[in-house]
Structures are given as structure tokens and as C-alpha cells.
Amino acid sequence: MSMVVAHRFGVLSEEAFREAMRYVIEEVFGTARVERWVYRDEEGFVYGFPAVVEVDVLIRDSEHVLLEVKSRVSVADVAKLYKAGLLYEKVEGRRPRLAIVGGVVDGDAARYASRLGVGIIRVVGEPGARLG
Numbered sequence: 001m002s003m004v005v006a007h008r009f010g011v012l013s014e015e016a017f018r019e020a021m022r023y024v025i026e027e028v029f030g031t032a033r034v035e036r037w038v039y040r041d042e043e044g045f046v047y048g049f050p051a052v053v054e055v056d057v058l059i060r061d062s063e064h065v066l067l068e069v070k071s072r073v074s075v076a077d078v079a080k081l082y083k084a085g086l087l088y089e090k091v092e093g094r095r096p097r098l099a100i101v102g103g104v105v106d107g108d109a110a111r112y113a114s115r116l117g118v119g120i121i122r123v124v125g126e127p128g129a130r131l132g
Contacts, residue, residue: 032060034067039091046083055084057096064088064096073102073120078113085118 037057046053058065066088068081077100085098099119113120 032058034058037066037088039087041087045087045090046080053084053087055081055088057088062094064092064094066096066098068100068102070100070102071104073100073105073109073113075106075109075112077102078109078116078118081118082116 035057036054038052038054040050041047041053042050044050056067056069058067066081066085068077070077081098081100085096089095097119098117099121100113101121101123103123105120105122110120112118
């Protein structure tokens with residue numbers, strides 16, 4: 001099943017949105033690159049059962065930022081990224097920053113993210129609107 005993101009310029013798939021954001025992030029950060037981190041979590045740390053965990057990682061110099069791009073950000077999205085960050089630190093030996101890029105952010109998700117240190121970058125549809 002493919003997710004669809006509706007915005008003021010039309011409709012596009014969430015994958016197309018993610019690729020567009022990846023391009024923008026690489027352009028903004030210049031030397032940074034975005035990679036996909038895929039890890040088989042046999043212990044079930046992130047989801048509570050063994051599963052493959054996938055997340056985008058922005059790497060710039062020695063800084064690693066785990067990124068999720070979502071059309072709508074929920075508490076579950078924040079919890080998943082937080083747990084993925086803990087797993088990433090355990091496996092890779094480096095503590096990442098955590099950020100979610102999203103259009104609509106549920107109020108509870110924003111509060112939960114603030115408590116856990118997960119940055120929320122709101123993508124708004126108005127020309128000249130500020131991210132953050």
C-alpha cells in the first residue's frame with residue numbers, strides 16, 4: 001500500500017515526498033549525505049517483536065541525525081524514532097540527534113517529542129513559511 005501526501009500543489013506519494021525532502025536536506029546541509037539505515041532487530045527492542053528497522057540518517061562530518069519524513073506525525077512515530085535512536089546508538093556506537101519532518105503534527109506527538117528530545121520540523125504549505 002502506498003501512502004499519499006496531499007498538499008496545496010496536488011497529491012504525491014509519501015516516497016516521492018521523502019525523496020524530495022532528502023534532496024532539499026542534502027542541498028541545505030551541503031556536504032551532508034542521507035543514507036537509509038536498515039537493521040534486523042532480533043531482540044524486538046523497537047517494536048516489541050523481531051523486525052527490520054529502517055530510518056534515514058543524515059551524516060555530516062561526525063554528526064548523525066536520524067530522520068523520519070511523515071505526512072502526519074503521531075505519538076507512535078515519535079516513539080518509534082526514539083527507540084530506533086537508542087538502537088542505533090547501541091549498534092553503531094554513536095548517539096544520533098533525532099528529527100521528524102512532517103506536515104500535520106498531532107498535539108500529543110509534539111509534547112511527547114519535546115519530552116524525549118526529538119526535533120519536529122513542520123513543513124507548512126504557505127510560500128515563504130519558516131521550517132521549525
